Amino acid sequence: MEVVPIGGYEEVGRNMTWVRDGDDSIIIDMGIRLDRVLIHEDTDISKLSQEELVRRGIIPDDTVIKEKVKAIILSHGHLDHLGAVTLLASKYNAPVVGTPYTLELVKRELRHTRPKKKLDLQVLNEGESLYVSENMEVEFIRVTHSIPQSSLVAVHTDNGTLVYANDFKLDDHPVIGAKPNYKRLKKLGRSGVKGLIVETTRINNEGRTPSESIAKRLIEDSLTKTDNRKGLVVTTFSSHISRIKSITRMASVINRTPVLLGRSMEKYVSIAEELGIIELPDDAHLYGDRKAIKKILGRIVNDGKEKYLLVVTGHQGEPDALLSKIAGKKLPYRVNKGDQVIFSADVIPNPINVANRYAMETKLKMQGARLFKGNHVSGHAAKEDHRDLIKLLQPEMIIPCHGDLRMLASYAELAEDEGYALNRDLFLVRNGQIVRL
Ligand SMILES: [Zn+2]
Structure with a gap:
């Protein structure tokens, strides 16, 4: 052989x-x-x-x-x-x-x-x-x-x-x-x-490597402590269906509607739903299309950001992904003082990611966001x-x-x-x- x-x-x-x-x-x-x-x-x-x-x-x-x-x-x-x-x-x-x-x-x-x-x-x-x-x-x-x-x-x-x-x-x-x-x-x-x-x-x-159930606890802990008067955005790997399950399950606990956004988010999560691997909460929204994303974000802003839990792509600061666009003020959803951004992913350590993440985090902080990192296991x-x-x-x-x-x-x-x-x-x-x- x-x-x-x-x-x-x-x-x-x-x-x-x-x-x-x-x-x-x-x-x-x-x-x-x-x-x-x-x-x-x-x-x-x-x-x-x-x-x-x-x-x-x-x-x-x-x-x-x-x-x-x-x-x-x-x-x-x-x-x-x-x-x-x-x-x-x-x-x-x-x-x-x-x-x-x-x-x-x-x-x-x-x-x-x-x-x-x-x-x-x-x-x-x-x-x-x-x-x-x-x-x-x-x-x-x-x-x-x-x-x-x-x-x-x-x-x-x-x-x-x-x-x-x-x-x-x-x-x-x-x-x-x-x-x-x-x-x-x-x-x-x-x-x-x-x-x-x-x-x-x-x-x-x-x-x-710690179990995924540890990441679930980290997420639960982070989300239950969030300020319910402010915006809340979580970013993670769109293919990490276990993690997305842990995040979306918390939405009803903290009285928010889960909204999952991003092209790859839509791809990985919708297939997992079709195959019965994950069941999203009944009130969840899932959009990958650019126009649909803009529309729902507009609605969220009108309705009150504090009612929603956003789950988005862009944890590595990829310029095309949702969180970077939010940080870059390219979408209707803007970060205001006290809004919370939870990272459920570590930086994959290559210089491009490090630089992208740095730029995105700095923009978010300048707009007054509170960042919560480290809600992740490998x-x-x-x-x-x-x-x-x-x-x-x-x-x-x-x-x-x-x-x-x-x-x-x-x-x-x-x-x-x-x-x-x-x-x-x-x-x-x-x-x-x-x-x-
Ligand atoms: Zn792999």
Whole structure:
């Protein structure tokens, strides 16, 4: 069996891995790198050629894949794992496999981008397996993360089992869905795991990542203490449906009407509603369309801001997102002295986000807003969660991914603690290099 890293092994983003076993091969994930989209103002990626997108480091360079693949497997719905599907998948003529939530997101992307060939989308639920060829079986193992229906992917072949853990956290008290399927992971560990490909985004956080139920408590605490005479805006990840559930549930407790706004907010939340993953309160509003957003914001201002709980995009200060526009006085909703802005997201630490967030926060403060930060827990495993996964699976070999070299090296230190040795059964690889298991 061979693992060929295509993208995500030198960076955070554009995840893509090619797994080969004899004549059978599959691709796992097809992501984009968003910070590379943002550095060029007004980049419309649908107008750039594939070569240009690769050159800019936005999508993975998949030119090494010359043979037919049996399937394209999507581990979960984040853009750094599926954002390149509409650009790259059609040339492979292979089914695109994912959980229902993930595939609905692909369908939405397809509304805007027309690939050369129609994609064959195949649902695989958590806990289910699928033979992509006679000798290759793909299994989705339930795991927790910050978007619904995320899975660890196990690839079973005659030459052993490979586990792909990119992304995950080990949350025993999730707000939506069940905890990770430890029983299955243990069983796999006992029967023998040949290799583990594992994310490293939070490897430098000591200890374990707190449960999402802790974030729920933070939100409850923050919202019950808010001033009910003033405006209230919460911003969070629009794909973080658990978090949105915790926020919107509080609306009736504090006697406010929840209003969810933003193009991506509308996308992720409406799909979750359609699939029964979240049930919004009856009085909730959800708008993604620019005109509709302007209209409802006008209504809110006339009616009294204190009656509403706004949930908006823009937690990273992205110039096009709702909160930046509010801060920039580009919308009918203005921030006045004493209005409250709650951040339920940390800054994803790249210089662009840091600068954008700084600019937005300064504007909000100058208009008299009270800012409440830190109502957040990560969706990624921390160091001791990673150690737990190694102990559960006891893989023969480990390949860390989804990070720059420093993050991969931090993981390597942990793995060496656990008895692995660099270049013996632990490999730090660059995009395009091949690892034989
Ligand atoms: Zn993710």
